[in-house]
Amino acid sequence: MFSALLLLPTLLPLFSHVLADAADACNQIKDALSEASDVYDSVLDITGHFANDIVHWAASSTQIPECTVEPGTAEDIVTILRIVNETQTPFAVKGGGHTANPGFSSTTGVHIAMFRFSEVTYDEETENVILGAGLYWDEVYEKLEPLGRMVVGGRVSGVGVAGFTLGGGYSWKTNQYGLTADTLVAIELVKPTGEIVTVSEDSDADLFWALKGGFNNYGIVTRFTLKTHAQPEQIWGGLTIYTSDNVDAVTAACAGFSASVTDPKAGIISTYNYVLGQLQVLQLMFYDGPEPPSGIFDSFLAIPHLISSVKTRTFFDFVQSSPSNLTSGGRAVFNTVSLESYPLDMIDFIANQTQAVGSKLSLHSGLFISYDVEPFLPSHLSHAAEGSSAWPPTRAKGLLPLNLYYAWGSDLADDVVFDAIRESAQEIYDYASGEGGQDIAGFPVYPNYAIFDRSLEDIYQGNIAKLSEIRARVDPYNTMALAGGFKF
Numbered sequence: 001m002f003s004a005l006l007l008l009p010t011l012l013p014l015f016s017h018v019l020a021d022a023a024d025a026c027n028q029i030k031d032a033l034s035e036a037s038d039v040y041d042s043v044l045d046i047t048g049h050f051a052n053d054i055v056h057w058a059a060s061s062t063q064i065p066e067c068t069v070e071p072g073t074a075e076d077i078v079t080i081l082r083i084v085n086e087t088q089t090p091f092a093v094k095g096g097g098h099t100a101n102p103g104f105s106s107t108t109g110v111h112i113a114m115f116r117f118s119e120v121t122y123d124e125e126t127e128n129v130i131l132g133a134g135l136y137w138d139e140v141y142e143k144l145e146p147l148g149r150m151v152v153g154g155r156v157s158g159v160g161v162a163g164f165t166l167g168g169g170y171s172w173k174t175n176q177y178g179l180t181a182d183t184l185v186a187i188e189l190v191k192p193t194g195e196i197v198t199v200s201e202d203s204d205a206d207l208f209w210a211l212k213g214g215f216n217n218y219g220i221v222t223r224f225t226l227k228t229h230a231q232p233e234q235i236w237g238g239l240t241i242y243t244s245d246n247v248d249a250v251t252a253a254c255a256g257f258s259a260s261v262t263d264p265k266a267g268i269i270s271t272y273n274y275v276l277g278q279l280q281v282l283q284l285m286f287y288d289g290p291e292p293p294s295g296i297f298d299s300f301l302a303i304p305h306l307i308s309s310v311k312t313r314t315f316f317d318f319v320q321s322s323p324s325n326l327t328s329g330g331r332a333v334f335n336t337v338s339l340e341s342y343p344l345d346m347i348d349f350i351a352n353q354t355q356a357v358g359s360k361l362s363l364h365s366g367l368f369i370s371y372d373v374e375p376f377l378p379s380h381l382s383h384a385a386e387g388s389s390a391w392p393p394t395r396a397k398g399l400l401p402l403n404l405y406y407a408w409g410s411d412l413a414d415d416v417v418f419d420a421i422r423e424s425a426q427e428i429y430d431y432a433s434g435e436g437g438q439d440i441a442g443f444p445v446y447p448n449y450a451i452f453d454r455s456l457e458d459i460y461q462g463n464i465a466k467l468s469e470i471r472a473r474v475d476p477y478n479t480m481a482l483a484g485g486f487k488f
C-alpha cells in the first residue's frame, strides 16, 4: 500500500514544486482551523488518524497526501476550500472511501476525511433523519433500527453514505422506495465560494437536482436529510454459496426470479465469481419481512449449496453479515452495463464472461473476477418524477445495472485489467443489444459503478449542459476541479 513512498526519492526533483505548495497549503490550513478540526501530516502518525483518513476499500484508490484534514465544522471547510483555491492545491474529499476509481477520493495534496460529521438525528414529527457526511451506512442502521425506522441505503457493510447518495444509491429498499437520492429532503453544502447553505427543492431547485448524481462538483456536503420508512423488526435473508456444478441451476432460478417476482419487498444479488479456477455464485436473498411468501425464493432454496446463512433476523444483522471485503486490501476496479432485463440467455452470457475473462487473465497473480446480477423491478425508477435528478437522465425505462468488479494484487497489472474490464462491458453490451434482442441503445450507465474514464455522455447524457451551467454558477473559480471524479 505504501509503494508510492518508495518512489518518492527519485521523483522528488520533478514534484518538489508541487509538494512545496501543498506543504504550504497544509501549514496555512493548520494555522487557520478551529479546535474542532485537526491536520495530520505524517504517514508515521502513531495515533492512526493519518492511515485511517486515507484508507480505501480498494488499495488502488489510496494515495499518500501531503497532509490529511479532519474538519469538525462547516466553517472550517469554508477555510480549507479558500486555501486550496488560493494555492491551487489538489485535494480530495473522502466519505466512506468505497470508490473503486483511483483519484476520485484521494490526492497527493490536501486529503479531507469527513469522519467528524457523524450525527444521526431522527425527527419524529417529520419522520426525516439528518445524517453526517462522514458516516458509514452501518452506523446509520444501528441507530435507526431500535426506533423502528430505516432509510434507503447501502446493501453490504462498510459503504459510505456520502458518495453512495451523491451518485444515486441502489438499495435493498429501492424496489419499494426508489434510489437513495430519490429520498433526499435537503443537503447542507459548503459552496466553493464560501457560503454554507441548505439546498432543497424550495431553496435552489437546480442545485438540488444537480447534487442528485453530481458527486463533488458543487462543493462539500456536510449533512444529508433523508426520508425514513417503517422497518419491520425482523427480515428474512442471507448468503448462499453455490459451486460450479450448480451454476446452471442458479442461473435458471435467477432468470425465473427476474421474470416473475413482482413483490417489491423481495430482492436478490447473484454474484458470479471466478476464483481459483472455478466458477461459483454468491447468492444474496432478501425479504423485507420475517418470512417470504412461498414461491419467491423456492427455486434457489431447492438447489444444493455449499453453505447458507439465510434466516429470519434484523435488517442490521443481515447487512453486517453480507460479504463486503472478500478482497479487502487488493487493487480493484468496477465497470457497468445497463440492461433492460435478465432473461436466461443474458445471465448465461454473463456467467460465460466470468469464466472466459477469469481464465484469460489467470496468469496475473491474485486475480478475482466478479459480476453482480441485480434484477430490480422494471418500476424501480418510478418512485421519483422524470427529470427530478441529474442521474438517471431518463426514467422512461427501468434500466438494470450490471456491476463488473475485478480485483488483483500488483500495480504492474493495472492497465491489462482496466482494458479487460472495458472490453468485457463492451462484449456484454454487444451481446445484449445484438443476439440478446435488448433495446438498450442510449441507456445511461450508473455513475457509482462506472470506470473512471467512462464519458460524461454515457452517464449524464442530455443533462451535461445544465450540469455545467450550474457548476459555473456555484463554482465560478472551478475550485472543485482540483478534486478528482467525473467533472462538469
Ligand SMILES: Cc1cc2nc3c(=O)[nH]c(=O)nc-3n(C[C@H](O)[C@H](O)[C@H](O)COP(=O)(O)OP(=O)(O)OC[C@H]3O[C@@H](n4cnc5c(N)ncnc54)[C@H](O)[C@@H]3O)c2cc1C
Residues within 6 Å of the ligand: 057, 092, 093, 094, 095, 096, 097, 098, 099, 100, 104, 105, 114, 133, 154, 155, 156, 159, 160, 161, 162, 163, 164, 165, 166, 167, 168, 169, 170, 171, 215, 216, 217, 219, 220, 221, 222, 324, 325, 448, 449, 483, 484, 485
Ligand atoms: C463493497 C461495495 C459495495 C457497494 N454496494 C453498493 C450498492 O449496494 N449500491 C450502490 O448503489 N452502490 C454500491 N457501491 C458503490 C458505491 O455506491 C460507491 O463506491 C460510492 O461512491 C461510495 O461512497 P463512499 O462515500 O464510500 O466513497 P468515497 O470514495 O469516499 O467517495 C466517492 C465520491 O464521492 C465524493 N464525496 C464523498 N464525500 C463527499 C462529500 N461530503 N461531499 C462531496 N463529495 C463527496 C468523493 O469525492 C468521491 O468522488 C458499493 C461499493 C463497494 C466497494
Ligand SMILES: *[C@@H]1O[C@H](CO)[C@@H](O)[C@H](O)[C@H]1NC(C)=O
Residues within 6 Å of the ligand: 082, 085, 086, 192, 193, 194, 477
Ligand atoms: C479563488 O481564487 C481566485 C483566483 O486566485 C480568486 O479570484 C477568488 O477570489 C478565489 N475565490 C474564493 C472564494 O476565495
Ligand SMILES: *[C@@H]1O[C@H](CO)[C@@H](O)[C@H](O)[C@H]1NC(C)=O
Residues within 6 Å of the ligand: 157, 325, 328
Ligand atoms: C471484514 O469485515 C469483517 C466484518 O465487518 C471484519 O470483522 C473483518 O476484520 C474484515 N476483514 C478485513 C480483512 O478487513
Ligand SMILES: *[C@@H]1O[C@H](CO)[C@@H](O)[C@H](O)[C@H]1NC(C)=O
Residues within 6 Å of the ligand: 345, 346, 348, 349, 352
Ligand atoms: C455459454 O457457454 C456454453 C458452454 O460453452 C454455451 O453452450 C452457451 O451457448 C453459452 N451461452 C451464451 C449465451 O453464449
